[in-house]
Amino acid sequence: MTNARTRIERTGKPHNYGIGMEKSDRKSSFRAIFLPVLLILAVALAIAGTAVLVHVLEKNRELDAAQATFVEKLRLSAGSYDEKTIVLQKTNKYAAEKLANQFNARLRMANNDTFAVLYLPDESTILDICSDPANRELIADISPDYLAHIADSETAEEVEPEEYEEVLHLPKAPESVIEDEYYFMQSYLNYIGLGDTWENARGNGITVAVIDTGIDTDHPEFAGRISNRSYNATYDKVVEDWDNDWSLIEDNAGHGTSVAGVIAAAMDGKGTVGIAPEVNLIIIKAECNEFGQFYRASDLLFGLYYAIECDVDVVNMSFTTKLDFSDAVILADDSDILCVASAGNDGVAGLQSPASYDEVVAVGALDSENWDLAKYSNYAEKMVVAPGTVFTTAMGGGYRVISGTSFSAPIVSASLALLKQCIGEYAVASDLRERLYVSGYDLGSPGPDPKYGLGALDVACMLRAPGIVTYDMMTDELEDEKRIYAVGRAIQNIPEPERLYAVFDGWYYDPECTEEMNWYEDRIDSESITLYAKWGNEDDLIPFDYRILEDGTVEILKYKGRRRFITIPDYIEKRQVSSIGDFAFNG
Numbered sequence: 087m088t089n090a091r092t093r094i095e096r097t098g099k100p101h102n103y104g105i106g107m108e109k110s111d112r113k114s115s116f117r118a119i120f121l122p123v124l125l126i127l128a129v130a131l132a133i134a135g136t137a138v139l140v141h142v143l144e145k146n147r148e149l150d151a152a153q154a155t156f157v158e159k160l161r162l163s164a165g166s167y168d169e170k171t172i173v174l175q176k177t178n179k180y181a182a183e184k185l186a187n188q189f190n191a192r193l194r195m196a197n198n199d200t201f202a203v204l205y206l207p208d209e210s211t212i213l214d215i216c217s218d219p220a221n222r223e224l225i226a227d228i229s230p231d232y233l234a235h236i237a238d239s240e241t242a243e244e245v246e247p248e249e250y251e252e253v254l255h256l257p258k259a260p261e262s263v264i265e266d267e268y269y270f271m272q273s274y275l276n277y278i279g280l281g282d283t284w285e286n287a288r289g290n291g292i293t294v295a296v297i298d299t300g301i302d303t304d305h306p307e308f309a310g311r312i313s314n315r316s317y318n319a320t321y322d323k324v325v326e327d328w329d330n331d332w333s334l335i336e337d338n339a340g341h342g343t344s345v346a347g348v349i350a351a352a353m354d355g356k357g358t359v360g361i362a363p364e365v366n367l368i369i370i371k372a373e374c375n376e377f378g379q380f381y382r383a384s385d386l387l388f389g390l391y392y393a394i395e396c397d398v399d400v401v402n403m404s405f406t407t408k409l410d411f412s413d414a415v416i417l418a419d420d421s422d423i424l425c426v427a428s429a430g431n432d433g434v435a436g437l438q439s440p441a442s443y444d445e446v447v448a449v450g451a452l453d454s455e456n457w458d459l460a461k462y463s464n465y466a467e468k469m470v471v472a473p474g475t476v477f478t479t480a481m482g483g484g485y486r487v488i489s490g491t492s493f494s495a496p497i498v499s500a501s502l503a504l505l506k507q508c509i510g511e512y513a514v515a516s517d518l519r520e521r522l523y524v525s526g527y528d529l530g531s532p533g534p535d536p537k538y539g540l541g542a543l544d545v546a547c548m549l550r551a552p553g554i555v556t557y558d559m560m561t562d563e564l565e566d567e568k569r570i571y572a573v574g575r576a577i578q579n580i581p582e583p584e585r586l587y588a589v590f591d592g593w594y595y596d597p598e599c600t601e602e603m604n605w606y607e608d609r610i611d612s613e614s615i616t617l618y619a620k621w622g623n624e625d626d627l628i629p630f631d632y633r634i635l636e637d638g639t640v641e642i643l644k645y646k647g648r649r650r651f652i653t654i655p656d657y658i659e660k661r662q663v664s665s666i667g668d669f670a671f672n673g
Contacts, residue, residue, distance in 0.1 A: 153222040160213050160230065166408070167230035168382045169211040172204040175229055175410055185224070189215060194322065196391040200413060203231065203384045234383040234407035236299065236341045236374070237428035238490030257455075260284060265355045268485060272358055273455055274473035278497060279527070280361075281546030284353070287504040289362030294349055294400045294503050295393035296496075297386055298342030300371035302481045303332040305343065307351040307358065308367065315396055316369040319389035320381065335371045339378065340481045342371065344488055345404050347479025348496040349503070358478060358485060361500035361545075368396055383409035390414045390440075394421055399506050402499040403427040403440055404492035411440040419445040422515045424506070426499040428491035430464040435536065437466050444468070447502070447519060450539060451475075451494040457529055459537055463491055469539035470526055472497040498522070501545045508549055521548055524579050525572040531643060532606035532633065533580065536669055540578065547572050556616040557581055557593070573613060576606050582646070588621040589629055590646060605631065632658055639664035645671050 160167075172191070174182055179195060182202040186193035191204035206212065212230060215221055257276035262284040293313070303312060314326040318334040325334050337343045350367055351360035370392060372385035380386060387409060393401045394417055401423060418425050427441035429450040441448035451463040451474025459465060460474045472494040480486040505521060506513055525548040526541025534540055552570035555577060559566055564583055571577040583590055595601040599620040629652075631644040640661045645652065655663055 150222065153216065153219070153225050156225045157213065157217050160216060163230070164213075167212070167232045168384075169213060170206050171231040171382060171384065172206065172212050172215065173229040173231045173384055173409065174202040174204065174227065176200060176413065177202050177227070181227075194388070196388060197395060198391065198417070201387065201391065203382075203388075229410065232383045232408040234372075234380040234386055234405045234409070236339075236378045236380075236492055237404050237406055237431050237495070238341060238344075238378070238488060238492040264353065264359055266351075266353065266357055266359045267355070268358045268477065271477040271485075271487075274476050274497075275361070277452065277455070277457075277473050277542070278361075278501065279544035279546045283504060283545050283549060284363075287507045287549070288353065289350070289365035289500070289503045289507055292362065292400070292503040292507050293366045293368060293396070293398045294362070294402060294499060295368040295370055295389075295396065295398040296342060296346050296349065296402050297370040297372065297389040297393065298345050298402075298404060299339040299374050300335045300337035300342045301346050301367070301369045302337050302343040302479070302483065303335065305347075305479055305481075305483050306354075306356065307347055307360075307479050309352070311350060311352075311364075311366055313366055313368045316367075316371075317389065317392050318371045318373075319385045319392065320371070320373040322388070335369045337371075337481055339374055339376070341374075341378065341404070341492065342369065343481050344476075344478045344486065345402065345492060345496045347485075348476050348493055349402065349500040351479055361497060362503040365500070365503050368393065368398055380405065380407075383407040387411060387414055390418065390425075394418050394423060397421065398423060400424045400426065400499050400503050402496050403446075404490075404495050406430040406438040406441065409439060411446075412443055415440055415443045415445040419515050422513065424499075424502050424515050424518055426495050426502065428495040429466065429469050431462040431490055431492075432464055433462050434464055435466065437464060437469070441469070442466075445515075447498060447522065448539075449491060449495040449498045451489070451491045452542065454489070457542065460489070460491075462489075463494075465537050465539065467534045467536050467539055470498060470522060470541065470543055471529070471538055472543040498543055501543060501548065504545065505548055520570060520579070521552060524552065524570055524577075525550075525575070526578060528576060528578065528606060531667060532576075533578065544572075547575065551613075553610065553613045553615065555610075555614070557583075558597070558616055558618045559583055560597070560619045560621065561585065561588075571610060574609060574611055576609055578606070580605060583619060585621065589624045591620040591622045593617040594620055628658055630655075630658065632663075634661065635664065637664070641665045641667055642670050643667045644669075 179199045182193055182195060186204055191206050193204060195202040259276045260280040261282040314330050316325045316335045323334050349360050349362055350365050351358045353359045353363040370389035372380045372389060374380045391414055415425050425446045427446050427448060429441050429448050430438055437448050440446050448469035450465050450469045450471045451460040452471050453460045454475040474494045475489040476493045477487050505518055523540045525544050527544045528541045529538035553573045555569055555571050557567040563585055567581055569579050593603045595603060597618050603617060629646045630642050632640050632642050635641055640658045640663045
């Protein structure tokens with residue numbers, strides 16, 4: 087029997103019986119265990135590195151593409167912006183100062199430190215800055231400083247009064263006795279429903295900011311009512327800070343003087359009368375050229391921020407631009423300042439800034455002395471309409487006839503000043519806008535209209551205390567709603583609720599849904615009312631809003647169902663379907 091010693095002598099070294107491993111075995115084990123791990127880690131790192139590289143390359147391609155697109159846009163729109171300035175939206179003081187130093191530019195910031203403009207040195211333009219590959223990551227943070235256009239028409243249209251088969255809303259002169267010598271020329275006042283408004287409200291104690299081309303400071307219509315807090319937004323100078331230098335806001339173009347006259351011409355037995363003849367005016371001037379283009383829209387935006395600082399009640403903006411005003415108008419709304427802007431004079435659907443924002447009252451123009459939309463007026467469902475041709479103040483102490491949405495806007499601005507006086511200083515801007523919207527005189531197709539918007543301004547109706555309508559949804563799925571309406575008028579702001587498995591089939595005066603409300607047509611004379619929603623299956627009801635035309639046929643106004651594919655019926659209520667309204671199937 088071989089003993090342990092014999093085995094040691096034969097091998098020259100002891101065997102491992104589970105106590106330890108030989109050196110060569112340990113190396114083999116290390117290789118077997120750790121080399122695959124190292125290989126996996128190396129592969130993982132390589133994959134990660136490749137992914138990072140791919141991400142960087144993709145990011146660079148995106149930046150290159152964004153820069154190329156932006157530069158091409160600048161080239162194609164040359165002439166529509168100031169090439170020597172750069173706008174910084176949603177910025178801060180540190181970031182703005184850093185870019186100003188980087189571009190050797192002069193910096194101007196709004197007092198809230200979120201909006202800034204860089205004025206570039208002589209040797210540089212925004213196109214130069216944006217074309218430099220080193221600046222490609224900045225493209226998302228900068229904007230061109232677009233020009234802005236005053237919103238008046240080139241000429242006043244001569245329009246013959248039309249004869250209507252159906253009377254819509256007869257012109258009615260204000261009930262107050264007015265002795266101003268040119269008052270008889272202001273026939274547009276007959277189309278805004280003033281009634282006896284001037285017996286109770288003339289704008290006393292209300293401040294209106296007019297952001298425009300300035301004002302004829304010597305015009306007698308404005309004597310004593312132009313605030314020395316007025317401001318030149320181009321030169322960043324306040325009149326009172328410069329020894330009451332009124333030349334800072336002197337009008338060189340005439341537009342601002344005419345706009346201000348619509349709002350605030352004195353009721354003094356001379357000349358014309360403004361709709362709010364006792365308001366105070368803060369004039370905010372932005373410099374413009376002889377063609378009615380403001381040099382920089384950023385001047386106008388600085389002007390709006392200044393108006394907010396002054397805590398004015400109403401801001402009138404009779405201009406259009408492509409520059410983003412969203413932050414400023416939201417701030418104004420949060421400060422319960424009413425912003426009013428012209429719809430524009432391109433004669434197209436849609437609105438530009440600043441009229442396009444929900445916080446701004448957009449105003450389109452009615453034709454000269456009738457209820458048609460002026461051919462030059464832009465239009466949208468969110469706007470209101472008012473007369474676009476006015477007889478108003480002119481530079482040099484004179485007067486003139488002029489047209490445009492530039493002048494329908496101040497009619498609404500002045501009317502809202504009267505409303506603010508009646509409601510009080512703590513009135514909420516959104517509530518005042520709603521009062522305006524629900525009191526509009528319905529034009530075009532019933533309800534909010536793509537062409538006439540929310541209807542024509544009716545001042546006396548707007549100033550009357552509104553009624554309260556409760557919309558009972560008749561289901562636990564939806565909450566009931568309360569809204570205001572103009573007493574004695576058809577309700578304008580009618581909700582159209584939606585449920586997942588049921589189709590809304592109209593509002594009814596009774597919970598049993600037997601007496602249907604005639605949408606946008608029934609006049610409501612009570613001060614409060616409850617309406618009840620009816621629901622049904624689309625197969626069991628008529629899923630269309632419609633109206634019966636003079637020839638007895640039906641025009642479909644809106645589809646209320648939820649299907650993607652539908653068949654237009656040949657008949658509704660045994661009447662032939664002859665036409666489909668604009669936007670009937672929108673969405």
